Amino acid sequence: MIKIKAKNVDVFYGKKQALYNIGLDIEENQVTALIGPSGCGKSTFLRCLNRMNDVIDICSVKGEILINDFNINDKSCDVVRLREKIGMVFQKPNPFPKTVYENISYGPTIHGMAQSKQEMDEIVETSLKKAALWEEVKDRLHEPGTGLSGGQQQRLCIARAISVRPEVILMDEPCSALDPIATAQIEELIDELKKEHTIIIVTHSMAQAARVSQNTGFFHLGHLIEHGSTDKIFKNPDNTKTQDYITGRFG
Amino acid sequence: MNLILFTFIVLLGFTSYYFGRKKAYTIQSSNKRLTALPQFYGYYLAIWCAIPAFIIFSLWAIFEPTIVKLLVLSDYSNQGYLDDELNLIYEKTKSLSRGQFTGEITPFIESSAEKYLSLRSIAQSSKAVIVLSIIIASVAYAYKRISSNSRTREPVEKFLNAVLFTASLAAILTTVGIVFSLIFQTIDFFKVIPLFDFVFGTHWYPAKAFVRDSSEALDPSMYSDTFGAVPIFAGTFFIAFIAMCVAIPIGLMSGIYLAEYASSKVRQYAKPLIEILAGIPTVVYGFFAALTVGPFLKELGTSMGLEVSAESALAAGGVMGIMIIPFISSLSDDVITSVPQSLRDGSYAMGATKSETIKRVIFPAALPGIVGSILLGVSRAIGETMIVVMASGLAANLTLNPLESTSTITAQIVVILIGDQAFGDPKTQAAFALGMSLFLVTLCLNIVALRVVKKYREKYE
Numbered sequence: 001m002i003k004i005k006a007k008n009v010d011v012f013y014g015k016k017q018a019l020y021n022i023g024l025d026i027e028e029n030q031v032t033a034l035i036g037p038s039g040c041g042k043s044t045f046l047r048c049l050n051r052m053n054d055v056i057d058i059c060s061v062k063g064e065i066l067i068n069d070f071n072i073n074d075k076s077c078d079v080v081r082l083r084e085k086i087g088m089v090f091q092k093p094n095p096f097p098k099t100v101y102e103n104i105s106y107g108p109t110i111h112g113m114a115q116s117k118q119e120m121d122e123i124v125e126t127s128l129k130k131a132a133l134w135e136e137v138k139d140r141l142h143e144p145g146t147g148l149s150g151g152q153q154q155r156l157c158i159a160r161a162i163s164v165r166p167e168v169i170l171m172d173e174p175c176s177a178l179d180p181i182a183t184a185q186i187e188e189l190i191d192e193l194k195k196e197h198t199i200i201i202v203t204h205s206m207a208q209a210a211r212v213s214q215n216t217g218f219f220h221l222g223h224l225i226e227h228g229s230t231d232k233i234f235k236n237p238d239n240t241k242t243q244d245y246i247t248g249r250f251g
Numbered sequence: 252m253n254l255i256l257f258t259f260i261v262l263l264g265f266t267s268y269y270f271g272r273k274k275a276y277t278i279q280s281s282n283k284r285l286t287a288l289p290q291f292y293g294y295y296l297a298i299w300c301a302i303p304a305f306i307i308f309s310l311w312a313i314f315e316p317t318i319v320k321l322l323v324l325s326d327y328s329n330q331g332y333l334d335d336e337l338n339l340i341y342e343k344t345k346s347l348s349r350g351q352f353t354g355e356i357t358p359f360i361e362s363s364a365e366k367y368l369s370l371r372s373i374a375q376s377s378k379a380v381i382v383l384s385i386i387i388a389s390v391a392y393a394y395k396r397i398s399s400n401s402r403t404r405e406p407v408e409k410f411l412n413a414v415l416f417t418a419s420l421a422a423i424l425t426t427v428g429i430v431f432s433l434i435f436q437t438i439d440f441f442k443v444i445p446l447f448d449f450v451f452g453t454h455w456y457p458a459k460a461f462v463r464d465s466s467e468a469l470d471p472s473m474y475s476d477t478f479g480a481v482p483i484f485a486g487t488f489f490i491a492f493i494a495m496c497v498a499i500p501i502g503l504m505s506g507i508y509l510a511e512y513a514s515s516k517v518r519q520y521a522k523p524l525i526e527i528l529a530g531i532p533t534v535v536y537g538f539f540a541a542l543t544v545g546p547f548l549k550e551l552g553t554s555m556g557l558e559v560s561a562e563s564a565l566a567a568g569g570v571m572g573i574m575i576i577p578f579i580s581s582l583s584d585d586v587i588t589s590v591p592q593s594l595r596d597g598s599y600a601m602g603a604t605k606s607e608t609i610k611r612v613i614f615p616a617a618l619p620g621i622v623g624s625i626l627l628g629v630s631r632a633i634g635e636t637m638i639v640v641m642a643s644g645l646a647a648n649l650t651l652n653p654l655e656s657t658s659t660i661t662a663q664i665v666v667i668l669i670g671d672q673a674f675g676d677p678k679t680q681a682a683f684a685l686g687m688s689l690f691l692v693t694l695c696l697n698i699v700a701l702r703v704v705k706k707y708r709e710k711y712e
Binding site: 050055079080081088094097098106107110157161164 | 514515591593594595596597598599600601602603604607611612615616
């Protein structure tokens with residue numbers, strides 16, 4: 001099933017064009033990896049999907065992005081509801097300078113998802129369990145989230161993202177600031193999360209893309225060069241640029 | 252004479268820099284590797300020129316007057332003069348030699364004035380000779396020592412270190428000196444006025460201390476009910492409180508607007524405009540408060556049937572608040588801007604709106620810094636003088652009615668120290684006691700504020 005359908009997406013930073021005519025379909029409950037050299041526009045495309053580019057003054061997005069057949073670039077789109085449905089995890093772990101508990105309860109509070117303290121406790125517990133962090137932090141829920149290790153902080157951010165039960169989770173190089181063990185934990189977690197969520201992950205590591213994703217899109221200089229199943233992209237790409245990038249000849 | 256000598260030494264310094272560098276180039280051109288860049292050789296020689304000159308100049312400044320005085324007065328020894336008389340003779344001699352003496356000129360004084368002048372000129376020329384010869388000797392010595400493997404970089408770096416250290420030492424010593432001058436006068440004051448009367452007394456009426464005839468003996472009991480500082484402490488904190496009631500909300504909100512809402516273009520113009528407020532001299536605020544705000548409040552109050560003094564705490568405090576707005580707004584703007592963008596992104600990505608993000612994430616994260624900026628604002632409000640002197644009157648009323656006039660510590664210090672004062676009088680010393688307590692209060696506030704700001708800085712490391 002197609003969850004997200006991007007059609008003719010152009011993105012400009014001021015006068016400079018960052019993305020050219022991107023068209024990409026994203027399958028539901030699968031992991032889609034976006035790969036490409038630095039500055040190719042893969043993070044920019046990811047940020048289009050929850051309209052995070054709105055935050056940047058000079059950035060303008062053209063084209064259609066259909067999520068559940070609804071164009072999120074339409075004027076009638078409520079960004080608050082959109083971001084409730086589309087969660088995001090960033091490159092550097094960015095827990096709020098609050099307690100572990102408050103980090104998770106943040107989203108449910110602003111979206112009014114819990115009527116009582118028990119309900120909130122439940123949401124916090126299930127989110128942390130889904131992010132495979134519960135066992136490590138259940139005794140320190142009321143300590144600052146910034147005191148956790150880097151890998152724990154990133155899982156806390158994943159737990160924060162899933163606390164509002166989003167349909168899609170966007171991950172912008174979620175492991176680039178982590179060591180190999182923490183990376184392995186996150187990758188395992190991604191595999192688990194795809195049962196309930198559609199996941200789009202931007203990564204610099206080709207090995208990671210091959211390990212975690214079912215579909216892959218290759219970006220180069222603002223163009224989507226090639227997309228398809230990860231197997232095909234890695235073993236038998238149609239485009240020579242893709243071939244060169246994957247075999248490490250540039251980038 | 253001194254100026255010519257000084258210019259000459261500076262020229263010598265430049266010359267020795269030039270020669271030092273030149274020698275370094277010469278060494279370099281003979282294919283030997285230098286231990287430092289050629290400039291360092293130049294600086295090295297210039298330092299060898301500057302240090303001896305400085306030492307001799309200071310020694311001369313310390314000893315020359317004493318020695319000349321001894322020599323001049325040696326003519327008068329064994330004639331039974333008292334020390335005071337000798338000092339007077341010497342002063343007369345000096346003013347005669349400058350041609351400023353107006354009294355009767357005796358031959359004695361005339362001859363010593365001549366002696367004084369000749370001694371001075373000998374001293375001047377010998378100073379010039381000694382300084383120049385020592386400089387030349389030391390530069391020549393250092394010049395000879397420079398070779399391909401001599402170390403010049405380390406001494407130059409050490410010298411710079413010493414110069415910078417001296418500069419900061421001067422600043423610190425000044426602070427210590429100020430504190431000590433306050434302490435001794437304050438102790439003298441409390442010898443006459445009991446500390447208890449000062450801290451808990453409710454009547455401040457230092458003019459009473461002037462009524463005393465100077466021939467009367469100092470009787471502490473007559474100062475009871477004169478130096479009770481409660482009304483002026485209360486007035487100080489009250490006016491500061493009114494000022495902060497104006498400055499905190501407006502400053503904070505404009506800081507948040509500038510940091511989060513304003514487009515870069517608005518910010519570009521608005522921020523300097525707000526900061527202009529900080530550049531207005533406090534005297535100007537003072538007459539704005541006294542001549543515009545005060546009468547306006549009085550009229551407004553009268554039309555509503557209230558009795559408002561033309562010099563009211565409200566006018567002074569309100570204008571003081573306006574003065575403090577830019578400090579709070581610009582500091583809190585900086586603090587809010589330095590909250591990492593990643594936290595904003597994280598909050599927006601959760602679907603939070605701008606105001607939710609500010610209220611729940613940015614404000615708590617920036618709170619220590621904001622508190623710090625507020626405390627700095629408070630210590631400014633407490634130390635502010637001009638506005639209060641001009642707009643809130645000088646009578647130390649113990650009141651909590653913002654429409655009446657009150658006075659503050661700073662305003663009272665001004666009142667006490669304007670005009671003729673006798674040192675050693677409790678009235679004058681009261682100013683030092685007030686200054687000391689003001690210093691303690693603002694010191695505590697600044698320490699707390701800096702602590703808080705520091706704690707905030709560590710948070711995002």
